[in-house]
Amino acid sequence: MPRAIIGKGLRFSLRHAPCAHICRYCLISESRKRSALPFSRFEQLVHRFHDWKAASHREDFSIGIFVGPSFDYDLETLAGVARLHARRGAKFQILNLGGLRIRRGDELIAWLEERRAAGITGFHTSLAGCGETHDRWNGRAGDFDYQISILRLAGERGMVRSERLFLTQNTLPIFDRLLDILDSTPGEVRSRVASPFFYAGLAKRYENERLTEDDREKLPERINQIRPARFDNWLSEREWIPVMLETATRPRKLLLKIDVDETNIEHLENTSCEEIFAERERQYQGSYRRVPPLDELCSRYGDPTSRKIYMMSRDVEGKWMDMHECETGTKTPID
Numbered sequence: 001m002p003r004a005i006i007g008k009g010l011r012f013s014l015r016h017a018p019c020a021h022i023c024r025y026c027l028i029s030e031s032r033k034r035s036a037l038p039f040s041r042f043e044q045l046v047h048r049f050h051d052w053k054a055a056s057h058r059e060d061f062s063i064g065i066f067v068g069p070s071f072d073y074d075l076e077t078l079a080g081v082a083r084l085h086a087r088r089g090a091k092f093q094i095l096n097l098g099g100l101r102i103r104r105g106d107e108l109i110a111w112l113e114e115r116r117a118a119g120i121t122g123f124h125t126s127l128a129g130c131g132e133t134h135d136r137w138n139g140r141a142g143d144f145d146y147q148i149s150i151l152r153l154a155g156e157r158g159m160v161r162s163e164r165l166f167l168t169q170n171t172l173p174i175f176d177r178l179l180d181i182l183d184s185t186p187g188e189v190r191s192r193v194a195s196p197f198f199y200a201g202l203a204k205r206y207e208n209e210r211l212t213e214d215d216r217e218k219l220p221e222r223i224n225q226i227r228p229a230r231f232d233n234w235l236s237e238r239e240w241i242p243v244m245l246e247t248a249t250r251p252r253k254l255l256l257k258i259d260v261d262e263t264n265i266e267h268l269e270n271t272s273c274e275e276i277f278a279e280r281e282r283q284y285q286g287s288y289r290r291v292p293p294l295d296e297l298c299s300r301y302g303d304p305t306s307r308k309i310y311m312m313s314r315d316v317e318g319k320w321m322d323m324h325e326c327e328t329g330t331k332t333p334i335d
């Protein structure tokens, strides 16, 4: 029996602000492309779903958005994204630094002050090591210093920050140096997590960079302290296998992604919210029907000797699905 898929909501995604990086571990394909769809039409569509959710009392239905690939928004888009977050009772206050184009001197300060005046209270940075190591992972010379300079300017203005620090074979030896640099940068750190790469997008090419069980057992306390609370049981593939098999037959609840662009906006605008959701759920279910159930994937592709560590079981499952696609040509399910 294929795995049952239940949609728990929708996540609308718009390519609106092209990315100025070419990260080697990027989860998003073609990060420099942008859609010609004006943001206002995207916003209206998402508001319609919020209205429908409220009117039909679907309290458990989740509505998410991703407006990217970078957060290099103009102020109008920033206000629109904040309105959409407010519909979920959330505040949009933290901007990602990933993929911002380079601004210098007064232009950078003016950019930062404008965002502060618009309600942004801090920045999120994703760093893969420091100095040239980070720059190489991010595909832009000087990017590490640029991100630190923004964090510094922000910290001096009382703004906060959150940090995701990628842990790989080549960032592990310089992790202490990275933490020293961050600790000496002004500003309140709201969150700091260390994270292996997700098995997704371009990062799939760097399985050799994964830490192993042996690395995990020897991690310095400074790193262990910043394992993310929800995903701190970093297990190897051989350790994940029994955990995954225990829940293999349970339905999977997913937030269903819809990429919105100029080619499908008219259809989305002219179709009821129920139909859009039902249609997307059917597409997801169909794509999962084509691949074998998890226990079969595991028996075919699981490696009970692999000691490489993954943060989530979905990473391991994704790897097996890719192996299945490679062997049989069957496309991996929609993600």
Ligand code: SF4
Binding pocket: 019, 020, 021, 022, 023, 025, 026, 027, 028, 031, 069, 070, 098, 099
């Ligand atoms: S900043 Fe983000 S979207 Fe842009 S290339 Fe890097 S990982 Fe991809």
